[in-house]
Amino acid sequence: MSTVGPTRTCVGCRNRAPAASLLRFVAAGSGGDLRLLPDPGRRLPGRGAHLHPDPACLAQAERRRAFGRALRLTGVADTGLLAEHIRTVSVPCGPTDDEASALRHDPAR
Ligand SMILES: [Zn+2]
Numbered sequence: 001m002s003t004v005g006p007t008r009t010c011v012g013c014r015n016r017a018p019a020a021s022l023l024r025f026v027a028a029g030s031g032g033d034l035r036l037l038p039d040p041g042r043r044l045p046g047r048g049a050h051l052h053p054d055p056a057c058l059a060q061a062e063r064r065r066a067f068g069r070a071l072r073l074t075g076v077a078d079t080g081l082l083a084e085h086i087r088t089v090s091v092p093c094g095p096t097d098d099e100a101s102a103l104r105h106d107p108a109r
Contacts, residue, residue, distance in 0.1 A: 008050040011066040012057025022050040023089075025082050027071045034077035036067060038085035047071055051082075053089045058082065 008019045024039040026048045039048060049070035051057050058079070061067055067077055 010052045010057055011049050011070045012051050012054070012059070012061040017050075017052065019050065021052070023053040023086065024048045024050055027067075027073055027077050029077075032075060034073055034075050036071075036077050036079050036082040038082050040085070040089075051086075053086050055083075055086055055090060058086050 004018060004020075006019045007016045008022050009016050010022055024042050024044075025036050026039055026044045026046045027034055028037050028044075028046075029035050037044060042048075049067070051061060062079060067073065067079065068075075071077070
């Protein structure tokens with residue numbers, strides 16, 4: 001069994017994974033204006049937590065209010081930026097443009 005580098009726990013599914021495969025995020029702001037910032041470069045200061053870059057893990061963490069616990073937040077943080085980042089990096093499934101144009105091909109011509 002070879003482990004390369006440190007492992008972290010995903011706050012969504014609670015599975016341990018290599019830190020490099022997880023998305024780090026931190027909380028910014030204070031009081032009633034808390035938001036979660038994705039930190040793919042792992043450079044932001046402050047207490048961070050880790051999550052698989054997967055919408056399912058994000059949803060699980062939100063449902064269990066895991067963000068507040070992991071980051072010791074006193075309020076509810078806005079997850080909009082984090083959700084948007086995960087949507088961008090996660091691979092969408094569904095028909096590609098190539099498949100869509102193949103369906104439009106008319107065999108009668
Ligand atoms: Zn996960």
